[in-house]
Amino acid sequence: xxxxxxxxxxxxxxxxxxxxxxxxxxxxxxxxxxxxxxxxxxxxxxxxxxxxxxxxxxxxxxxxxxxxxxxxxxxxxxxxxxxxxxxxxxxxxxxxxxxxxxxxxxxxxxxxxxxxxxxxxxxxxxxxxxxxxxxxxxxxxxxxxxxxxxxxxxxxxxxxxxxxxxxxxxxxxxxxxxxxxxxxxxxxxxxxxxxxxxxxxxxxxxxxxxxxxxxxxxxxxxxxxxxxxxxxxxxxxxxxxxxxxxxxxxxxxxxxxxxxxxxxxxxxxxxxxxxxxxxxxxxxxxxxxxxxxxxxxxxxxxxxxxxxxxxxxxxxxxxxxxxxxxxxxxxxxxxxxxxxxxxxxxxxxxxxxxxxxxxxxxxxxxxxxxxxxxxxxxxxxxxxxxxxxxxxxxxxxxxxxxxxxxxxxxxxxxxxxxxxxxxxxxxxxxxxxxxxxxxxxxxxxxxxxxxxxxxxxxxxx
Amino acid sequence: xxxxxxxxxxxxxxxxxxxxxxxxxxxxxxxxxxxxxxxxxxxxxxxxxxxxxxxxxxxxxxxxxxxxxxxxxxxxxxxxxxxxxxxxxxxxxxxxxxxxxxxxxxxxxxxxxxxxxxxxxxxxxxxxxxxxxxxxxxxxxxxxxxxxxxxxxxxxxxxxxxxxxxxxxxxxxxxxxxxxxxxxxxxxxxxxxxxxxxxxxxxxxxxxxxxxxxxxxxxxxxxxxxxxxxxxxxxxxxxxxxxxxxxxxxxxxxxxxxxxxxxxxxxxxxxxxxxxxxxxxxxxxxxxxxxxxxxxxxxxxxxxxxxxxxxxxxxxxxxxxxxxxxxxxxxxxxxxxxxxxxxxxxxxxxxxxxxxxxxxxxxxxxxxxxxxxxxxxxxxxxxxxxxxxxxxxxxxxxxxxxxxxxxxxxxxxxxxxxxxxxxxxxxxxxxxxxxxxxxxxxxxxxxxxxxxxxxxxxxxxxxxxxxxxxxxxxxxxxxxxxxxxxxxxxxxxxxxxxxxxxxxx
Numbered sequence: 001x002x003x004x005x006x007x008x009x010x011x012x013x014x015x016x017x018x019x020x021x022x023x024x025x026x027x028x029x030x031x032x033x034x035x036x037x038x039x040x041x042x043x044x045x046x047x048x049x050x051x052x053x054x055x056x057x058x059x060x061x062x063x064x065x066x067x068x069x070x071x072x073x074x075x076x077x078x079x080x081x082x083x084x085x086x087x088x089x090x091x092x093x094x095x096x097x098x099x100x101x102x103x104x105x106x107x108x109x110x111x112x113x114x115x116x117x118x119x120x121x122x123x124x125x126x127x128x129x130x131x132x133x134x135x136x137x138x139x140x141x142x143x144x145x146x147x148x149x150x151x152x153x154x155x156x157x158x159x160x161x162x163x164x165x166x167x168x169x170x171x172x173x174x175x176x177x178x179x180x181x182x183x184x185x186x187x188x189x190x191x192x193x194x195x196x197x198x199x200x201x202x203x204x205x206x207x208x209x210x211x212x213x214x215x216x217x218x219x220x221x222x223x224x225x226x227x228x229x230x231x232x233x234x235x236x237x238x239x240x241x242x243x244x245x246x247x248x249x250x251x252x253x254x255x256x257x258x259x260x261x262x263x264x265x266x267x268x269x270x271x272x273x274x275x276x277x278x279x280x281x282x283x284x285x286x287x288x289x290x291x292x293x294x295x296x297x298x299x300x301x302x303x304x305x306x307x308x309x310x311x312x313x314x315x316x317x318x319x320x321x322x323x324x325x326x327x328x329x330x331x332x333x334x335x336x337x338x339x340x341x342x343x344x345x346x347x348x349x350x351x352x353x354x355x356x357x358x359x360x361x362x363x364x365x366x367x368x369x370x371x372x373x374x375x376x377x378x379x380x381x382x383x384x385x386x387x388x389x390x391x392x393x394x395x396x397x398x399x400x401x402x403x404x405x406x407x408x409x410x411x412x413x414x415x416x417x418x419x420x421x422x423x424x425x426x427x428x429x430x431x432x433x434x435x436x437x438x439x440x441x442x443x444x445x446x447x448x449x450x451x452x453x454x455x456x457x458x459x460x461x
Numbered sequence: 462x463x464x465x466x467x468x469x470x471x472x473x474x475x476x477x478x479x480x481x482x483x484x485x486x487x488x489x490x491x492x493x494x495x496x497x498x499x500x501x502x503x504x505x506x507x508x509x510x511x512x513x514x515x516x517x518x519x520x521x522x523x524x525x526x527x528x529x530x531x532x533x534x535x536x537x538x539x540x541x542x543x544x545x546x547x548x549x550x551x552x553x554x555x556x557x558x559x560x561x562x563x564x565x566x567x568x569x570x571x572x573x574x575x576x577x578x579x580x581x582x583x584x585x586x587x588x589x590x591x592x593x594x595x596x597x598x599x600x601x602x603x604x605x606x607x608x609x610x611x612x613x614x615x616x617x618x619x620x621x622x623x624x625x626x627x628x629x630x631x632x633x634x635x636x637x638x639x640x641x642x643x644x645x646x647x648x649x650x651x652x653x654x655x656x657x658x659x660x661x662x663x664x665x666x667x668x669x670x671x672x673x674x675x676x677x678x679x680x681x682x683x684x685x686x687x688x689x690x691x692x693x694x695x696x697x698x699x700x701x702x703x704x705x706x707x708x709x710x711x712x713x714x715x716x717x718x719x720x721x722x723x724x725x726x727x728x729x730x731x732x733x734x735x736x737x738x739x740x741x742x743x744x745x746x747x748x749x750x751x752x753x754x755x756x757x758x759x760x761x762x763x764x765x766x767x768x769x770x771x772x773x774x775x776x777x778x779x780x781x782x783x784x785x786x787x788x789x790x791x792x793x794x795x796x797x798x799x800x801x802x803x804x805x806x807x808x809x810x811x812x813x814x815x816x817x818x819x820x821x822x823x824x825x826x827x828x829x830x831x832x833x834x835x836x837x838x839x840x841x842x843x844x845x846x847x848x849x850x851x852x853x854x855x856x857x858x859x860x861x862x863x864x865x866x867x868x869x870x871x872x873x874x875x876x877x878x879x880x881x882x883x884x885x886x887x888x889x890x891x892x893x894x895x896x897x898x899x900x901x902x903x904x905x906x907x908x909x910x911x912x913x914x915x916x917x918x919x920x921x922x923x924x925x926x927x928x929x930x931x932x933x934x935x936x937x938x939x940x941x942x943x944x945x946x947x948x949x950x951x952x953x954x955x956x957x958x959x960x961x962x963x964x965x966x
Contacts, residue, residue: 001814005553006821007904015905019827024820027827027848030692031724040722041593044812051555054810058559064579065564067572075569078793084566085486087520091527095745099536099552101544102749104884107936108467108876111534112748115527118475121956125513131954134749137605140793148649168793175767175789179616180651226504253500255509278580279570279794280605281751291958293949302749306953306962307946309939316938320946320954326608326645327887331635331654336645339606339739342749350527353475354485356517362488364509368499369492376495391502411573419571438488 003048070414071444076395076435077419078139078166078220079270079279082249083439088273088350098343102302106318113317116342117304119349123285126248126352126360127265128256132287133301134319135345136337139268140169142284143214143245144176145300145335146264150212150241151182152298152334158183158210162196164219165245167424185210194223194387194397201231205238212264216245217254220421222371222395222433223387224254232261248272248285248348250393252355253364258289265289271437273351274344283341283348297324300335363438367394370436370445377449378434382456386431395435397421402459403432409455415448462910465879467936468532476516476956478526483519514957533937534748535881541907545852545884545896546640546688548718548740553807556743560802570794574779581778584798585771587805588755594815595714595734596727597757601770602738602796604754607715609791610735611646611682613756614711616788617733617765618680619650621709624786627676630707634673634681636665638689638888643682643713652679659890663691663844667698674706684713685729686720688888688896690826690849700730709733709762714755717741718900719823719850722816733758741818742804753800756791767791821901823850825908829899830855832912836919838863842891852898856891866922866929868893873932873940874918880911 002009012024021027028036049057073081092098096111103109103116116134123132136142147159159177161170161184174184187204190197196215205213213235217225225231232242243264244257249271257265267285268274274282288295305320326333355363371392375385378398386397400406407417422429436445500508518526536542542549568577584602591600604610615633622630633647636657644654655673660666665683681703685693693699703710712726712734718741726734738744739752746752758766768787769780780795808815830853833839838860841853861867872882872895884896899908922929933940945951953959 001817003811003814003817005551005811006817006901008821008825008901009817011905012821012824015824015828019824019831021827024824027823027850028692028720028723030694030847031720032694032697035696035724035728037723037725040813040816041596041725042813043590043593043815044809046812048812048814049810051810054555054806055559057809058583058806061583062562062564062579064582065568065577067568067576069567073569075571077571079570081567081569087486087524091524091531093557094528094531095538095552096531096534096536098557098745098747099538099542100534100748101536101542101547101549101746101881104544105535105872105876105882106941107873107933107938108535108881109533109748110937111530111532114472114474114533115530116749117954118956120954121474121476122515124955125515125957130958137609137751137792137797140790141605141609166793168790171790172792175616175791176612176649179619179788180649224503224507226507229506251509251513253509255507256513260506275566276569277566278568278572278577278798279796280792281753281797281799283751291952296952303954305946306959307951308942310942311939312942314938316941318941318943318946320952325641327641329645330641331644331648333641333645333648336608336611336642336649337606338608338640338642339737339746339752340750341605341747342751343747344751346527346748349475350523353516353518353526354520354523355488356483356485357512357515358482358517359484359486359488360515361509361512362490365490365496366488366492369494369496372495372499373492391499393499416569416572442491 068414071447072439073416074434074436074448075416075418076433079276080394080435080437081276081439082271082437084273084275085354087354088347091350092343092347097346103319106316110316113304115346115349117317119345120304122349122352124287126251127287128258129265129287129289130291131296133299134304135341136284136286136301137341138280138282138284139266140172142266142286143169144173146243146266146286147173147177147212149298149300153294154211154241156209156211157181158185158208159212159214160185160187160204160208160210161214162187162189164189164196164221165214165216166220193390194221195225195390198227202234205234209238210240212241212243214243214245218393221387221397222392223390224393228260250364252360253368263289269344269348273347281341281344283344298334301337301340366438370440371396374434374436374445377445378452381449381453383452394437395433397431397433399431401430403430406455407432410451413451415451462879465935469937470529470533472526472529474956475526478516478518478522482517485518485520485523540880541899541903541911542881543883543897543899545898546715548898548900550743550900551902552743552745556803556806559806560799565799565802578778581771583802583805585773585778587801588771590808591736591755592757594721595757596725597734597759598763599766599770600755600757601766602753602755602801603767603791604735604756605792605797606750606752606754607735607737608642608646610754610756611642612649613767613791614733614735615646615650617762618709620765620786620788621762622679629677630679632677633679637890638687639682639684640688640713640715647682659843661843663689664694665699667695670699671702674702676707678706678708680709680711682711682713684716686716686850689843689854690852691844691847692850696729715740716851719819721819723819727759732760733762738800738804743807744800744803751797751800753797818901825899825901825903826851826853829908829912833915836916838919852896854891854894854896857893860919860922861893864922864926866926868895870930871918874929875914876933877935878914880914
């Protein structure tokens with residue numbers, strides 16, 4: 001049966017005649033008989049659907065989602081509800097970009113290569129590093145790759161990973177590392193401040209002499225790590241590499257981790273143009289400081305570089321240093337990565353170009369200001385921050401003995417906070433993250449705090 | 462296409478579009494007093510002092526810049542992109558539109574399961590359909606792309622052997638025709654890679670395989686049809702031999718398009734498989750990604766799946782973390798959901814007619830194959846007289862020897878004719894290779910155009926080889942020097958170092 005997406009399905013018999021077969025099955029004569037299916041596996045809804053039927057079926061499925069944001073959600077946990085500018089969505093919808101392949105033929109894909117070169121350049125400037133690759137899958141796999149890279153560079157077989165890093169990222173790091181004998185040493189957070197416990201970190205680092213020390217700032221609790229330079233200096237003193245995980249949305253507000261001494265920087269573009277997408281896709285950021293061979297030759301993923309035309313007159317961009325990659329180096333490659341997140345990287349480039357230097361600074365201030373306002377309001381409503389002495393940015397961990405009930409109470413009103421972090425940290429089972437971004441208005445935060453107050457009053461009775 | 466000319470905008474790097482300081486979009490300052498409080502609390506050195514050295518453009522400048530760049534790109538919506546093993550099929554617009562709904566874009570991954578039942582049902586149903594199509598017990602879409610699936614599969618095989626106390630199984634068998642990601646993934650999971658040659662019919666050499674198997678064999682990673690577009694005729698024997706030696710079989714699903722709905726890796730004896738949803742299942746490639754992957758398992762390996770798997774208990778859909786011997790998380794959250802939704806829609810739209818995809822992609826392949834192998838200077842190397850499935854590989858070695866025009870020159874000459882080139886110089890076992898996959902999306906006219914372009918280029922190579930080597934001339938930029946850009950002293954990866962380089966000259 002022909003189908004509009006398969007043009008030659010309408011002229012099959014003519015083409016078969018030209019090829020010289022009388023049945024399609026002749027093409028499958030080398031497939032052992034017992035493997036050939038007599039009919040299609042049962043997939044889809046049986047017969048093909050017309051476009052209006054497909055839209056209808058999908059609409060009905062989507063109507064089973066019951067979430068409804070009365071206010072922009074205050075959900076955090078590493079990815080938050082940021083605004084994706086119209087320009088970003090518009091450019092990403094250009095099918096010159098989204099239907100293109102990896103630029104294996106750069107002369108006909110200069111748009112893709114140049115946009116990725118710009119992504120590399122812009123992200124490197126934001127993080128204060130020298131090289132950024134053309135993207136990995138997301139922040140979690142980017143950190144896993146960073147750890148493996150540090151192991152290759154140093155020849156050491158362990159890393160120190162604080163407990164305050166996003167727990168799902170930590171799980172991914174373990175999956176990618178432990179089966180090949182890379183040990184992950186945990187380092188606890190300070191129960192007072194929520195920051196990395198420097199004493200315990202130092203013990204762990206001095207004892208294990210790891211390939212790398214990883215720090216996330218702001219960390220999973222939203223707490224800004226204020227002693228990055230000290231941690232990175234410690235790592236360097238022991239001969240370890242310093243890895244900083246930071247969301248790019250903070251780079252307008254916080255000092256660039258590369259300038260504080262990080263050797264490898266990692267992040268994720270969810271906040272700068274990718275959006276939430278129920279967790280994916282986004283692009284994973286991986287960058288390195290220094291142009292020396294040591295790190296560069298071990299960098300995973302594609303790199304776009306500048307070059308000249310063979311004639312010497314023109315210039316353009318191509319994929320470079322491909323001898324690191326799987327299609328050439330095979331089992332000696334720096335990674336198996338092939339498909340990456342190019343379109344998300346292009347979106348990030350558009351986002352950064354659109355905000356510009358001033359816009360990113362203002363964005364950082366807008367988020368920082370709202371975080372302060374959120375803490376003030378929720379404290380006055382009767383909630384207690386888990387780490388009151390620390391400075392938080394975008395996300396704040398709040399504690400209450402009936403936090404689960406509070407969350408449900410708010411949810412019924414279309415106000416979303418979370419996640420409850422007890423599933424990751426048993427000792428914080430009475431805590432929930434609350435997140436604010438540039439989209440939250442004063443009124444939104446006040447509504448949240450009024451509802452919190454109401455719950456606390458009702459539950460006190 | 463004689464008069465094809467790609468746009469040439471001479472578009473500067475975004476840093477050089479304008480030096481004036483403007484804003485591209487507004488960000489409010491309503492919380493200024495509070496942000497001052499925030500920065501006041503930070504110790505010295507934590508806050509950024511100088512603004513990042515990036516451009517500050519207006520909205521219209523940003524739009525024009527990237528629109529011009531888009532016009533200097535080439536995708537499936539503009540013509541055939543016959544890249545082998547990439548399955549560059551048409552990406553239906555309705556899938557883009559529906560998957561782009563705000564409801565999905567704004568769904569936070571930490572919403573409670575009961576609030577995203579619709580989304581979970583879509584993803585669960587997709588997993589079920591994929592399991593049907595590959596003949597496996599379970600599939601998960603947690604892997605963000607194919608290579609992540611390969612890593613997951615290799616780790617599952619590793620843990621399976623370790624759990625059985627067979628820690629000596631440290632070798633992964635990989636044919637020399639395999640995608641480069643296979644040996645790379647095996648190595649990432651800590652295996653030694655054992656290479657198996659390809660026989661003259663284009664099959665994995667069965668004798669060599671038998672000789673390579675031992676109590677150190679963990680498994681084999683195989684693509685079927687392989688990168689030559691040929692079905693492994695002895696797949697049942699391969700499965701028996703590998704299982705007999707105590708190993709497991711990994712299926713690389715990058716080449717499923719030519720057999721989808723006709724034959725299933727699970728039936729062939731594979732224990733674990735990955736699928737590239739951005740290949741067979743029509744999610745777009747995005748200029749390199751994001752794609753979406755699925756990892757599927759059968760039998761004992763079901764217990765080793767990465768978590769979470771989206772499951773259904775008869776009442777509600779949920780994220781299942783309770784997988785007894787799981788290898789853990791391969792990526793955060795639940796995978797690349799948006800492309801996965803596109804694949805759901807694609808399969809939903811085609812239904813059981815998905816077999817038409819295998820039929821017509823195979824028909825298109827053999828139609829073009831017949832036209833190309835009749836050209837002078839072109840040879841097949843492997844599997845003469847056999848039908849191909851999703852793709853085929855031709856060698857221009859003879860043409861190169863006789864005219865000096867090689868596979869890369871032919872590729873660039875295709876670009877000049879308004880066509881994208883196929884994958885070149887791969888698989889490595891075919892000299893001067895073009896690996897061509899036209900998919901079911903191409904029309905007869907386009908297949909004829911491709912064939913005619915090849916005929917013309919080969920003829921020109923014999924009459925005026927220098928002329929061919931001048932290509933491309935009609936693209937946004939002339940042939941780029943891959944040697945120059947890779948010389949250590951020339952490697953320039955950011956605008957900052959480009960500016961430094963230019964200031965030195």
